[in-house]
Amino acid sequence: MKISPRQFTSLVFKILCSAITLFALLVLCILILHILEQGWQWLSLNFVSNFPSRLPHKAGIKSAIYGTIWILTLTALISIPLGVCSAIYLEEYAPKKKWVSWIHLNISNLAGVPSIVYGLLGLAMFARYLKMGQSVLTGAMTISLLVLPIIIISASKAIRAVPDSIREAAFAMGARRWQVILGQVLPASIPGILTGVILSNSRAIGESAPLLIVGALSYVAFVPESISDPFTTLPVQIFNWASRPQEEFHGLAGAGIIVLLAILFLMNIVAMIFRQKLGKYKL
Amino acid sequence: MSKPNQPILATNKLNVSYGSNHVVKEVNLEFLNNSVTAIIGPSGCGKSTLLRSLNRMNDFNHNVNISGKVLFNGKNIYSRTVDPINLRRQIGMVFQKPNPFPKTIYKNIIWGPKINRLLKDPDELVENCLRKAGLWDEIKDRLNHSALELSGGQQQRLCIARAIAMKPPVILMDEPCSALDPKSTAIIEELITELKKDYTIIIVTHNMQQASRISEQTAFMYNGHLIETGTTKEIFTKPKEKQTEDYITGRFG
Numbered sequence: 001m002k003i004s005p006r007q008f009t010s011l012v013f014k015i016l017c018s019a020i021t022l023f024a025l026l027v028l029c030i031l032i033l034h035i036l037e038q039g040w041q042w043l044s045l046n047f048v049s050n051f052p053s054r055l056p057h058k059a060g061i062k063s064a065i066y067g068t069i070w071i072l073t074l075t076a077l078i079s080i081p082l083g084v085c086s087a088i089y090l091e092e093y094a095p096k097k098k099w100v101s102w103i104h105l106n107i108s109n110l111a112g113v114p115s116i117v118y119g120l121l122g123l124a125m126f127a128r129y130l131k132m133g134q135s136v137l138t139g140a141m142t143i144s145l146l147v148l149p150i151i152i153i154s155a156s157k158a159i160r161a162v163p164d165s166i167r168e169a170a171f172a173m174g175a176r177r178w179q180v181i182l183g184q185v186l187p188a189s190i191p192g193i194l195t196g197v198i199l200s201n202s203r204a205i206g207e208s209a210p211l212l213i214v215g216a217l218s219y220v221a222f223v224p225e226s227i228s229d230p231f232t233t234l235p236v237q238i239f240n241w242a243s244r245p246q247e248e249f250h251g252l253a254g255a256g257i258i259v260l261l262a263i264l265f266l267m268n269i270v271a272m273i274f275r276q277k278l279g280k281y282k283l
Numbered sequence: 284m285s286k287p288n289q290p291i292l293a294t295n296k297l298n299v300s301y302g303s304n305h306v307v308k309e310v311n312l313e314f315l316n317n318s319v320t321a322i323i324g325p326s327g328c329g330k331s332t333l334l335r336s337l338n339r340m341n342d343f344n345h346n347v348n349i350s351g352k353v354l355f356n357g358k359n360i361y362s363r364t365v366d367p368i369n370l371r372r373q374i375g376m377v378f379q380k381p382n383p384f385p386k387t388i389y390k391n392i393i394w395g396p397k398i399n400r401l402l403k404d405p406d407e408l409v410e411n412c413l414r415k416a417g418l419w420d421e422i423k424d425r426l427n428h429s430a431l432e433l434s435g436g437q438q439q440r441l442c443i444a445r446a447i448a449m450k451p452p453v454i455l456m457d458e459p460c461s462a463l464d465p466k467s468t469a470i471i472e473e474l475i476t477e478l479k480k481d482y483t484i485i486i487v488t489h490n491m492q493q494a495s496r497i498s499e500q501t502a503f504m505y506n507g508h509l510i511e512t513g514t515t516k517e518i519f520t521k522p523k524e525k526q527t528e529d530y531i532t533g534r535f536g
Binding site for chain 2 (some may be wrong): 095165166168169170171172173174175176179183184187188217264
């Protein structure tokens with residue numbers, strides 16, 4: 001079969017794109033395999049149910065798992081309502097003026113600010129000035145600041161994607177603005193908002209730098225029982241183990257990463273199922 | 284309440300402009316109860332803007348400027364004491380492009396009455412409205428399916444059913460058939476003729492045959508001015524104004 005030059009170019013482009021995709025996947029697989037190899041043998045029920053210890057075979061991540069769940073839950077409770085309400089205000093209520101587009105621009109900028117800067121802000125603002133100390137709440141509020149821009153941006157996009165014809169139809173039925181928003185705009189944009197929530201959860205679960213700054217501890221032999229208790233999280237614990245010289249602790253770090261990835265994976269699957277269910281009325 | 288053939292809605296020296304763009308100019312027009320009034324005219328003549336000022340849908344446009352009066356049952360809807368939300372409950376609207384809510388067929392019908400606390404027997408309401416819109420037999424087994432699965436013509440009839448679920452005395456229709464095929468158009472025209480027993484219908488159309496088929500009154504607009512108004516028969520057989528005649532005979536537009 002003869003191939004014309006244009007068909008040839010198109011073929012080359014297709015092969016190039018698939019090759020690059022495969023390369024990225026390959027790197028990811030190598031990383032995961034490496035971690036599995038390093039951490040697999042350390043993975044056990046004891047690892048999950050033990051507190052950390054200076055003896056590698058006794059060390060576990062119970063306090064880190066609890067801390068991570070505390071931080072994630074609190075962050076979600078703080079950042080999702082704040083972020084979604086801000087997006088609703090910006091898209092549905094704020095006048096289409098210059099200062100609003102300026103706010104939008106700055107929110108996008110905030111999404112790119114290094115997380116350590118949020119850590120410093122949390123330390124100065126929540127831990128010191130508001131005297132909340134090295135508590136779970138300080139950590140959750142700091143992480144909330146970090147993920148708020150992600151939630152606002154994706155929720156704004158999702159709300160903007162709802163066609164005005166839907167709003168008009170609702171207004172023409174004698175709906176008030178809040179009824180249009182709660183009854184039509186939000187249900188129609190929930191799948192997009194959930195995408196932002198998934199992204200922000202993934203970001204929140206993996207952050208260690210801002211938590212180290214606000215004072216997450218590396219050795220916690222108890223489980224936080226209230227929002228004012230000290231805490232540690234999985235990434236902090238992993239960071240701590242990985243920076244030790246002993247080989248055994250590197251294995252523990254690998255095992256910690258496996259648990260972290262598993263939690264993240266589960267969480268995102270739940271969110272995706274939600275998105276699938278709620279998104280059945282495609283616009 | 285107004286009696287048949289009495290004006291239920293009337294504009295008085297109505298002017299609408301967007302910024303410096305004067306779209307509707309000094310329009311005085313009466314709409315008779317329980318009849319179909321067609322507003323015709325070339326694109327951009329202000330007919331849709333006129334229609335949207337009858338239920339205050341122009342309020343959402345930020346640089347809109349409206350002067351003059353629109354009297355609904357004798358009361359100016361632009362007076363400060365009138366709540367546009369209450370007004371829209373009584374003046375329904377069907378849009379150019381079918382715009383069902385991204386929900387089930389059933390929920391599309393009951394949403395309006397529900398948020399306005401008018402919902403008593405939802406099953407009966409859904410059946411009644413769909414029957415009136417001539418959709419019941421086609422979709423009675425699919426009430427819990429998404430409204431977006433319906434064809435364009437069915438979606439538009441669902442939008443009409445949704446509008447009549449509020450039992451508004453007046454229904455405004457903004458070129459309701461312009462996005463539809465001839466068969467769906469014929470079905471909707473038949474439906475409009477049926478609905479005028481119970482409702483006052485004001486329809487904007489650029490299709491003159493449609494206006495002559497379904498309406499009793501016709502108003503011709505050009506460049507924001509109301510050029511001529513009268514019974515459809517008069518307008519189409521012996522128009523008084525030269526411009527009307529030129530438009531109707533297809534010399535421009």
